Structure formats: C-alpha cells, structure tokens
Amino acid sequence: MLHIVNIRKNKERYISLLKVKGFDAGVLLDTLIAKDDERKLTQHKVDDxxxxxxQLAKEIGELYKLGNVKDADILKKESIVIKEDAKLLQTQQHNLENEIQEILIQIPNVPHHSVPSGVTDKDNIIIKESGFIPDLIEDAKPHWELLDEYKLVDFDLGTKITGSGFPVYVGQGAKLQRALINYFIDKNLEAGYTEYLPPHVVNKESGFGTGQLPKFEDELYKIPGDSDLYLIPTAEVPVTNFFRNMIVKKLPIKCTAYTPCFRREAGSYGKEVRGLNRLHQFDKVEIVQIVHPEESYQILDNMVKHVSELLDELELPYKIVQLCGGDLSESSALTFDFEVYSASQKRWLEVSSVSNFESYQANRLKLRYKDANGDTNLCHTLNGSALALPRIFAAIIENNQILGGINIPKVLHSYTGFDIIK
RNA sequence: GGAGAGAUGGCAGAGUGGUCGAAUGCGGUGGUCUUGAAAACCAUUGUACAGCAAUGUACCGGGGGUUCGAAUCCCUCUCUCUCCGCCA
Known part of the structure; x- marks a missing residue:
C-alpha cells in the first residue's frame, strides 16, 4: 500500500512508473488526493x-462543583447540539477514510526505475547465466518417471489421501527432501539469518499485511469456520507479520524459516503441472529482511548473491532474470527470479524469487523505525526463496541421472547420508 | 469443554465518572559532578492525523453504547492467567 503523503509528493512520477506495470493510475490518484483534501477539511471541522x-464539559464540571446547576444545564444543552454535529461529521470522516483505504489497496507498488516495461515473462531480462547444462545419458527420463522408478515420490498415495498436487515423499526421496531443507537453513544461518519455525496458518490481518488479502484471497486455502484463518502460501506471510505494528530498534532484521506452502493454483494444467513442477503443497525455505530504506537495494543484491551461491554449490545450471513490469507482483518494486535448468524436461524452472517491496508492505504492516532525528519512518521489507524445494529436487534428479542411479550433489552428502540413489 | 480473574505508556504498576495522555518505580536519552567510569542529582522520554508553528484532536486490548464529561459504568469480541476435566 502506497503512502498518501508520498503519493501527493510524487504523483506524476508514480503515474509514469505504474504504467510500466500496465497500471493506469491517473484518475485514481486524482480521486485519492481530492478525497484526502476533503478528509482533512472534515477532520479540521470535527477537531474544532x-x-x-x-471545553464545555470542563466548564460544566466547574459549575457543578460550585453548585450552579442552572448554568450547567444551559451549557449541557449547548453541548448536546455540538455533540450531534460532531457525530455527523465523524461519520463522514470515517466514510472518507474507508474510501481512501479502498482506493489505496487497489494500487500496486510503484516499480523501481530500472524495471523494464513489458507484459509477460517473455519481456523479462536475463541478468546472468551460470553453470553447465549437462549431457544426459541416452534415454534420460523426466523426473516424474525417475521418481516412480526409484520410489522417491508417490503421487497416487497423495491423491488418495488428499488430492492431486499433494505428493508423498518416500524413502530416499523423503531423506533428500529433508536434507535439502537442512542444507538451506544451515546456509542461511551462516549468512546471519535467525531461524524461525512459524505456524502454517495465519489470520486475516497477517494476510493483509503482506498483501495477499483482500485482493488475492482466491489463491489461498481458507479454513472453514468463523475464525478467518488461512493456510500460508509462503513463510513470508507469518515471518514478515512478526513485525506488524512495531517500531523496531535495530536494523536490519534477518529471518529464515522453513515451512510448507499451500496454494490453490487454480487453472493450471498439462506439462506445467506434471510431476513436481507445480503443486498445491510444497516445501520452501524463505529468507526475509526488514531494513533501512537507504540500504534496501544493496541488501537485495546481497540476497541475490546468497541465493546464487546455493545454486552454485548444488551444481545446478541457472539463470537470473529481472522481471519486467507486467510480470512483477502487485507488492514488489523489483524482483529477480532464479530459474534452474531441468535437463530432461529441457525447461527452465523458477525456484526462487527475490524481491524488494520497499515500504509497500511496511505501510500495510505499520512497520517502522526511528531515524537519527527521532522521526518514525516506514522500513523496507525484502524476501526471497532460499530455496523452493520441489523444482530443485526435480532438476537434481534429472540432471544427475546416470545409468542405474542418480548422483547426489556433494554438498548434500553429509545431509543425506548417501551419495547415490539406486 | 466447565468455573473464575484479568488486559493501562519500553517494562513493572497506581488510578472506579470531572482538568488523566495518565501517579510512582525501573529502563532509555541529555546534562551536572568526575582524570574516566559508577553513584547521586537535574531535565527529558508514546503513537497517529491536521498545522509553518503555537497548538488542536484521537488513542489506557478491539468494536459499540450510556453521559455535558469515560482508563473508570454497560454490551460485545479477542487474548492472557488460575482451577477442574480431556489430551499429543
């Protein structure tokens, strides 16, 4: 959510930048400012x-103390009229505030000036390519066949107990999954992140804070009942919301968390959802940072480097892509996606998305810090996957298949306890 | 699930209708003193909106109500604690 004060200051700039996201804000911002003017005027009247x-209430108090009931009654009558007028204006003011809020939450975050214009992922810019695309054995198989052959993941079992998109990891598959989680968390700890293990269910306020609600409610699993709880689509939601309604003392704050992630993913089909490519429940290790606004882009770079290192160590070929305006999420100002090459599918799979949200989430969260002058300002928030598991899993087994087995990347050996799947 | 108690500033903790944005203590910040530090003493120390400012307004868990006036009374929701029951 953009801040109204900033909108006033940067209206023209915001309008042109939002066009990069394909969002025409001209009319909205004008309406917004007009309503805010009206709000100020109304508040002024109410305050008066x-x-x-x-003042009257004070005087009435004095008069009662003096025993002057007669004069007090006169003032009382006056006071009642004032109160009625004030109530009417207050209702107006609240309505205006609600209207302003409703407009504000419709407006996406303003993209960073470096974001290229574009509509789809085809317009994204490749920043870096790294690693070698492996030469596969002659009859290399896609991961879903390997999963079945080596009994690593049982999709039928998941379908039986839950539904499609809910895989069951088995034996060495389960072990590899757990190894990846631990490896990622350990690397994040080394980089100075603090580990959290949050609830996998959040309330409405949390969903609002990070921007999933109310606009994207249909992407979430909602728990029935009157409690308004949702399964988390990413650890970003609970972890960032730890800091909701806070004025934090020390920046930056660095958190990492492993959680399963739950997504409705309505309308996907075909090879997009084959095997581990797209699931309703998947595991992910997330990194989140709450930072000083002046440092946020530097820190974004650090996070990109950190994620790169993970992929380097896993010996996976990957590319880093800067998202164009049209592909950028609602809340993000700048996002880099990581895609690994899944050799037998011959496809690039997105495994991480590292974003700077600037103060867009912080404003929803009321997450602030005090600057040197003692003024409170909004923090910047960032997050990234480090990393999302299933597609990493898929790429590892596809790229490392040999005749009669699958090699495990060296860095994982101490976590898996085996160096080959047979 | 049953019964009871409670929610006040960074923390602890007063305040049961009238000048309370809120005593007091601790903590924080600045200063005096000191070679330096500690101690002591003095001052200061919430957030938001409006305003150049002075200042005004709102906020004592959330929402609503009573009243000229609410931290204080009423209703409701949420959460916490204690006891009993159940349970991984």
Missing part, C-alpha cells in the same frame, strides 16, 4: 467541534 465540546 470536539475542542469546543471538551
């Missing part, structure tokens, strides 16, 4: 009336 009312 309330001030008068407060």
């Amino acid at each position: 009336l309330l001030a008068k009312g407060n």
Whole structure:
C-alpha cells in the first residue's frame, strides 16, 4: 500500500512508473488526493467541534462543583447540539477514510526505475547465466518417471489421501527432501539469518499485511469456520507479520524459516503441472529482511548473491532474470527470479524469487523505525526463496541421472547420508 | 469443554465518572559532578492525523453504547492467567 503523503509528493512520477506495470493510475490518484483534501477539511471541522465540546464539559464540571446547576444545564444543552454535529461529521470522516483505504489497496507498488516495461515473462531480462547444462545419458527420463522408478515420490498415495498436487515423499526421496531443507537453513544461518519455525496458518490481518488479502484471497486455502484463518502460501506471510505494528530498534532484521506452502493454483494444467513442477503443497525455505530504506537495494543484491551461491554449490545450471513490469507482483518494486535448468524436461524452472517491496508492505504492516532525528519512518521489507524445494529436487534428479542411479550433489552428502540413489 | 480473574505508556504498576495522555518505580536519552567510569542529582522520554508553528484532536486490548464529561459504568469480541476435566 502506497503512502498518501508520498503519493501527493510524487504523483506524476508514480503515474509514469505504474504504467510500466500496465497500471493506469491517473484518475485514481486524482480521486485519492481530492478525497484526502476533503478528509482533512472534515477532520479540521470535527477537531474544532470536539475542542469546543471538551471545553464545555470542563466548564460544566466547574459549575457543578460550585453548585450552579442552572448554568450547567444551559451549557449541557449547548453541548448536546455540538455533540450531534460532531457525530455527523465523524461519520463522514470515517466514510472518507474507508474510501481512501479502498482506493489505496487497489494500487500496486510503484516499480523501481530500472524495471523494464513489458507484459509477460517473455519481456523479462536475463541478468546472468551460470553453470553447465549437462549431457544426459541416452534415454534420460523426466523426473516424474525417475521418481516412480526409484520410489522417491508417490503421487497416487497423495491423491488418495488428499488430492492431486499433494505428493508423498518416500524413502530416499523423503531423506533428500529433508536434507535439502537442512542444507538451506544451515546456509542461511551462516549468512546471519535467525531461524524461525512459524505456524502454517495465519489470520486475516497477517494476510493483509503482506498483501495477499483482500485482493488475492482466491489463491489461498481458507479454513472453514468463523475464525478467518488461512493456510500460508509462503513463510513470508507469518515471518514478515512478526513485525506488524512495531517500531523496531535495530536494523536490519534477518529471518529464515522453513515451512510448507499451500496454494490453490487454480487453472493450471498439462506439462506445467506434471510431476513436481507445480503443486498445491510444497516445501520452501524463505529468507526475509526488514531494513533501512537507504540500504534496501544493496541488501537485495546481497540476497541475490546468497541465493546464487546455493545454486552454485548444488551444481545446478541457472539463470537470473529481472522481471519486467507486467510480470512483477502487485507488492514488489523489483524482483529477480532464479530459474534452474531441468535437463530432461529441457525447461527452465523458477525456484526462487527475490524481491524488494520497499515500504509497500511496511505501510500495510505499520512497520517502522526511528531515524537519527527521532522521526518514525516506514522500513523496507525484502524476501526471497532460499530455496523452493520441489523444482530443485526435480532438476537434481534429472540432471544427475546416470545409468542405474542418480548422483547426489556433494554438498548434500553429509545431509543425506548417501551419495547415490539406486 | 466447565468455573473464575484479568488486559493501562519500553517494562513493572497506581488510578472506579470531572482538568488523566495518565501517579510512582525501573529502563532509555541529555546534562551536572568526575582524570574516566559508577553513584547521586537535574531535565527529558508514546503513537497517529491536521498545522509553518503555537497548538488542536484521537488513542489506557478491539468494536459499540450510556453521559455535558469515560482508563473508570454497560454490551460485545479477542487474548492472557488460575482451577477442574480431556489430551499429543
């Protein structure tokens, strides 16, 4: 959510930048500012009336103390009128505030000036390519066949107990999954992140704070009942919301968390969802940072480097892509996606998305810090996957298949306890 | 699940209708003193909106109500604690 004060200051710039996201904000921003003007005016009137009312109440108090009931009754009548007027104006003010809020939450975050214009992922810019695309054995198989052959993941079992998109990891598959989780967390700890293990269910306020609600409610699993709880689509939601309604003392704050992630993913089909490519439940290790605004882009770079290192160590070929305006998420100002090459599918699979949200989430979260002057300002928030598991899993087994087995990347050996799947 | 108690500033903790944005203590910040530090003493120390400012307004878990006036009374929701029951 953009801040109204900033909108006033940067209206023209915001309008042109939002065009990069394909969002026409011209009319909205004008409406917004007009309504905010009206709000200010109304508040002014309300404040004056309330001030008068407060003054009268004081005087009435004095008069009662003196035993002057007669004069007090006269002032009381006056006070009642003021109160009624104030109430009317207050209702107006609240309505205006609600209208302003409703407009604000419709407006996506303003993209960073470096974001290229474009509509789909075809317009994204490749920043870096790294690693070698492996030469596969002659009759190399896609991961879903390997999963079945080596009994690593049982999709039928998942379908039986839950539904499609909910895989069951088995034996060495389960072990490899657990190894990856531990490896990622350990690497994040080394980089100075603090580990959290949050709930996998969050309330409405949390969903609002990070921007999933109300606009993207249909992407979440909602728990029935009157409690308004949702399964988390990413650890970003609970972890970032730890800091909701806070004025934090020390920046940066670095958190990492492993959680399963739950997504409705309505309307996907075909090879997009084959095997581990797209699931309703998947495991992910997330990194989240709460930072000083002046440092956020530097820190974004650090996070990109950190994720690169993970992929380097796993010996996976990958590319880093800067998202174009049209592909950028609602809340993000700048996002780099990581895609690994899944050799037998011959496809690039997105395994991480590292974003700077600037103060867009912080404003929803009311997450602030005090600057040197003692003024409170909004923090910047960032997050990234480090990393999302299933596609890494898929790429590892596809790229490392040999005749009669699958090699495990060296860095994982101490975690898996085996160096080959047979 | 049953019964009871409670929610006040960074923390602890007063305040049961009238000048309370809120005593007091601790903590934080600045200063005096000191070679330096500690101690002591003095001052200061919440957030938001409006305003150049002075200042005004709102906020004592959330929402609503009573009243000229609510931290204080009423309703409701949420959460916490204690006891009993159940349970991984």
